[in-house]
Amino acid sequence: MTLFSRRFCSRVGGFALGLLLCGFTGLRAQPSHVGPMPSTLPVSSAEERRVAYEARIEEVLEWYTGLVKPSDPLIGDLVGVSARLALGRDLERCSRSVIELMKTPGNSPFWMFPAAGVAYLGRDRLSPEARAAIRRAWSSVMQLRGDTENHWAMYYASLYLMAQLYPNEPASSWYTGKSSEENLAEARDYLIHWMRLATTVGQGEFTCSHYIGEYAIPLTYLAAWAEDPAMRQRARMMLDWIFADQFANSLDGMLHGANARTDDTSVIERWNSLSSFFSWLLLGNTPPPAAYGGFGVYFAAVARHYELPEVIYRIGVDRSGDFTQRDLKRSRRRWRGSDVEMAPIYKLNYSRRDYAVGSYQGGISDPIQAHVWDVTWAVPDPRGVHNTIFSMHPVSSMDDLQMYFAEFPEQMMRSVTTEGKASYDSPDKFLGASRYEQVLQDQDTIIALYNIAPGTRFPHINGFFSKDLVDLTEDASGWIFARGGNAFLAYRPLAPYELQRSFVYRSSWTGTKQDAGDRRLYSPHLKNGTIVQAASASEFPSFLAFQAAIRALPLTFSLEPVPTVSFTSLRGRKLEFTYGRVPVVNGRPVDYSAWKLFEGPYLNAERGSQKLTLTHGRLERVLDFNTLTITDRIKNP
């Protein structure tokens, strides 16, 4: 069972659905999931792209529709109902199924948004009795708002749409105890607040491997169904915003680099995520994950309402040239144990055809599922490939949990591992960020320094060494060399280590692990560090030449009293980095205060501006939340 199908099963349909879906996932092939690797080359024709997009939407809906046999009296979940309603098929059975499903409504945003979606998809297709059943469900069961930004995006988008669908109804008819107008106003206020935050100081849950769906789906619903043209426009613009950001951080459709939130599977098998579903659907340059990432169907059901702008498409698929993109994000909200409510996250992405390097400056952006940096290399087919290398400090800490959760941390430490984060308290995990890690990235060079406090639960660092690395060599110089695809990689541990067998998590819920052939660099030293230098194979006549070049690079370092490194990179740039101090590049301190909201060849926005300019070649699109305008133009016509 894949992580996503398991997560999807648990959240959306419960165990029964899990068995159903996961069983069928194995039995019923998904054409694109198991089919040949799609071309990563850009498709020039807009019409061709649209036709292919429609075909992919159809594939998702058909696959989900096929999960339930024609002889089954009912459709057992909102997934199947959504797919059928979108196809306009089997409507009488949809109505009967909805009436049954609404007898036991869920109680969270993960039920609200599918239910709202069915309500809208079925406005003209479900029977009056089925529609009445949906309406009753929104009266009777208290829906939990959740405690993360993605929960709130789903919660308020759903509440907004339902309040809009049933206007002028009294407080007594809603679980909130508020009238339709009150619900609509509260939802609207929050959604605008969240969009303002994201477009001025950055997204909180940025470039997530899975949670991208929890934003994209409700935003698509709003873009499709909000009656207020201003809200519709906002949602369309936010969709463009997050997809542009997501795809700028993808390599042949695979999300890479830093993530506010990812999971045990996606962090090492970078393609295997819901993010790849969106790449497949909107860019067409990678296969979809199993079960279309679970949530995929909800997007597919309304995907015809959205068309990815060409400029974003081009940003997503064009890896013909090197580029650096700097972005400003923010941490999850900190309740306590911090001087700031939300810490700034300075995110960097350096992309090339053969590989990409991504990072943020270290520290905790999210307490459990953050991923700080990696080098990810391109592969001909990413399915099952662990195409990434990084190091990290595994953290299991009450202080970190209580910083972000308004709960008693003592019991959280116990419960978190049984609530979908099985690896949290495991010393061999590869998921998470640490307050004791600081990172400097310059192009395709990474320096990660660690200064772990004595007494910390896991006093070591883990380096991920993939089964898919080739020619791995522990060199006498102290460098470890390897090839990943067409990338040459040099990894320099700064403290003694050993390479151990590593086990990958097959389920973030059960904690089931499997030996996939990966290895873990285990270094049990509090003061520690990693340097990684990547290069394209095409830059050197041979792998040996690359190794020789790396050995020749000036490098000095010490670990006492704190880790400090002076390294001249393969690109000739002198990097000086001491733990606890501002890093220096070519003699100039890195000025994070000058970091813009977006800065690079493709995405540009000033801090606080609410205005993002997307550029590719002569194509330009400006998303301006101040005026709620989208402006497309062709530069230098």
Add this chain to the structure above:
Amino acid sequence: MPKGVVGLRPAEQRQKVSRIALGWLPPLAAVVLCGLAALSTLAAASAPTGAVAEPTAAAVAAPAHELILCASINRSYVIGSKMVTLSGLYRRVADGSFEHFGPNLLHLSAASLDPRDHQMIYLAMLNGALFSRNGGERFRIATSWDMTEPKDIAVDPNAPDTVYLALPDGFAVSTDRGWTWSRRERGLPDRGKYTQAIEIDRTRAGRLLIGCEAGVFLTENSGTRWRRVLPTRATVYDVRQSPTNPAWWIASTQRDGVHVSRDSGVTWSRITDLAEDGAWYNVDFGTRQRDWVALSSWNQGIVVSEDGGRTWIPRNTGLPADGRVMRVAIDPDTDALYVSVRSEDVYRSEDFGRTWTETGLKGSTVSQFLFVKKPQP
């Protein structure tokens, strides 16, 4: 009735003016009565006597309080999974077991009832502050998106239209029975105002203490202005005022020990016998046994004192091994001791923790035991 469990002296009955009971009186009378109660108890403030009270017929005959629990029965629930258990409000019924009422609510932190009308229930839960006008049948989410995950809620017994709300990012007040809310945080630190607990001084209108990340804060004007009376190095998990001695307060913390005040929360001293890192969740005082105190703890289980806090004794024998005691309460009518052991059960002791009996709320974790004064006929 176990041996040694006794009732109240007439004088102590006068002192036992709970914040709930006060609400049944007109506000002015309540204030006057509070004042009298305070005067009568101040003399004994600094040195609880340890005297054993004589039982009264009324105390033995019928419980004067209803016991309501905020309980979660949660089998690895996370947002989005199917809720298969019944959580939220429970009330004790005649046979001593608990029955659920109201909606199925996870993430319920605290409840408070309007002392004038028990149909008026306020809740602090994940979605914000909620209120019900019909005894919990239906609720209104009273706060908006800008207030979330409150940890405590309290109706002011001295002014029952006023409700206080402890927020992870501060403190809020409603003066119109929950319809509108505003923040009152002047004097609270910009960071460090994570607020876990509220305790209203029943003897002085507008005076309350809150337990925050940065310590215990005091206001004497319903939150208009705060000052820190106890700085701490970790979140204050609970602050409580003795029901029999209004000058006697105890504050428990996550890992900065347990602190006591004998002057109504103005000055504090650490209880040195108790571990600093106990994760001391809450404290409760005896009402009939005025020197009894009980503390719940993640690391220590249940710890009690029978001599007004001079000595402390663990009373975990009979509770699940490695049991994490999340909440403790002393029944004001019978002196029975209740504890919630995380995800296990609610346990009851008739002999102040020497022996324990399961009550049958299997798998539960209680965030609050609320003894509510029953309306007088």
